[in-house]
Amino acid sequence: MPQIQAQGKTIECDRGANLRKVLLDNDVELYNGPAKAFNCHGLGTCGTCTVEVEGEVSEMQGREKARLSLPPHSPTKNRRLACQTKVLGDVKVKKYNKMWGQGDETLWTERG
Incomplete structure (x- = not known):
């Protein structure tokens, strides 16, 4: 089973599991500020679940590429939508x- 290291937690999940769902199910604070209440709930349209991911994950698809190419995001940053x-x-x-996790200051890493 794959392991996810996020916000000081190590979480096991099934191969192919949705990163957003696994993080939320394990009480990882995925959303910043108002995005906790105002987000697209995993549809890939708002961009507020943006994270940096290191490791083996699915390839980026059209919806995610489109969203991350629009402000406030930048396609030059190594970010992914957890929901996609x-x-x-x-x-x-x-x-x-x-709010969209597009900043340069780390809020949490794999270690906490």
């Missing part, structure tokens, strides 16, 4: 500041 990412192997996750 499937866990295929062990991963480490980092969350950044600002």
Whole structure:
């Protein structure tokens, strides 16, 4: 079973599990500020579940590429939408500041 390291937690999940669902089910603070209440609930349209992921995950698809190419995001940053990412192997996750997680200041890393 793949392991996810996020916000100081190590979480096991099934291969192919949705990263957003696994993080939320394990009380990882995925959303910043108002995005906790105002988000697209995993549809891939708002961009507020943006994280940096290191490890084996699914390839980025059209909806995710489109959303991450629009402001406030930047296609030059190594970010993914947790709601559109499937866990295929062990991963480490980092969350950044600002409402959409598009900032440069790390809020939490795989270690906490």
